[in-house]
Amino acid sequence: MQEIFNIFIKSIFIDNMVFAYFLGMCSYLAVSKTVKTSVGLGLAVIFVLGITVPVDYLLNEFVLKAGALAWLDQSFADVDLSFLSFILFIAIIASMVQLVEMIVEKFSPALYASLGIFLPLIAVNCAILGGSLFMQEREYQSLAQATSFGLGSGVGWFLAIVGIAAIREKIRYSHVPPALRGLGITFIITGLMGIAFMSFLGIKL
C-alpha cells in the first residue's frame, strides 16, 4: 500500500512529466494561454493517462513481454513480441481517446465544447505514450502500481499546465523584451519552474 502511494507522489513531483522529461510540451505550450482551458485539458490528460497506462500494463504483461504468452500454451513461452509495443500502445491510446471523446460528448456536452480540438489531440500528446513507455521500462510489479503511476503522472502534468497558465495570464502586464515575448519567455519560465520542482528531489521515498 505504501509502495503505491510512494509511486503516486514520486510521479507527481519528482519525475514530473513536464519538468523532468519534457513530455507533452507541445500542447503544454499551445494551450496554456488561459487557466480555464488548461484546467480542462489537464483533467482530460489525467483521465486518459489513468485509463491507458493500466490497459497498456495488462497488454504488456499478457501479450508483449518475453514469455508473456505462456498462459495461452506452453509452446508460446519463448515468444517475445516487445518490438510490437509502440504500435499496439499507440493503437490503444488512439482508440481510448476516441472512446473518451464519445463518452464526454454524450454526458457532458459543455465540457466537450470547451475542450474542442484538444481532446483528439491528446492521442498525439507525448505525455500519454510516454506514460505507457515509462511504465514498460520501469517494470512496475502490479496493476495497482501502474495505475497509480498513470494517475500521478497525469496530476503532475495538470499541476504544471495550470501553473504556467496562471503565470502567463499575469505576465501579459509586464515589460518583456520584444524578442522574448510570447514563446521565449514561456520557455524560460518553464525552466525556472523546473528548477523549483527540482527541490522535491530531496524527498526520500
Place this chain on the structure above:
Amino acid sequence: MSAEIKEREPLFSAKNMKLIKNPINISNPITVQVLGICSALAVTAKLMPAIVLSISVIVVMAAANVIISLLRDGIPPRIRIIVQLVVIASLVILVDQVLKAFVYDVSKQLSVFVGLIITNCIIMGRLEAFAMSNKPWPAFLDGIGNALGYGIILVVIAFFRELLGSGTIFDFQVIPQAFYEFGYQNNGLMILPPMALITVGVIIWVQRYYTRDLIEKN
C-alpha cells in the same frame, strides 16, 4: 487535355528549394512552429544522442511524408489520424530495431525517446499540413527540411549543454586541464533538465532579435 505539353518542373526549382530552406530559419519547427519540443529537450545533455535522434527523425519524417503523400488519395479523411499513426509507428519500429542493432549504447541512453518520435508533433503536423495535399517529391523535401530545422536546434542546444555542463564535445575534453587547475568548474546545472528549456528560450531570443518579423505582438 494538353497535360504532356506542360513543362515539367525541375527537381530543384526555387520553389522546392524553399521547402528545405524555410524550416531551417523562418519557419523552424521548434522555435517558430512550436512542434516537436517533447522529445527534443531530454536527449540534449550530450551531443551524440542528440545527433542520433536527429538522424532518426530525418529518416522517419522523410519516409512518412513520402508514404502518406503517395497514399493521400486513398485515405478516408475520417480515419486519417490512425492511418498516419500506423505509418509513423511502423517506421519508428524499424529505426528502433536498427539503433538497437548498431548503436546499442546510444539506444539505451535515448530510452523511451525513440518511441516518442511517434507522437512527435512535428511529424504529425507536417503530414497533416503538407503531405496530405502535395505530391511525393515536394513532400519528401518538406520532410527533410523540417527534420533538418529540428535537428539543427537539437545539435545547437546539445553543443552548449555538453560544452558548459561537462566541458567535453563528443566525450572529448575540450576545455584545457589548466583551466580546471585555476579553479574552473563545470556548470553542473547545464546537465539538468530545466537548463534545456532556458537554452531554447535564449535561442528563440537570439533568433527573433535578428529576424524581426517573428516577434509576437501582444
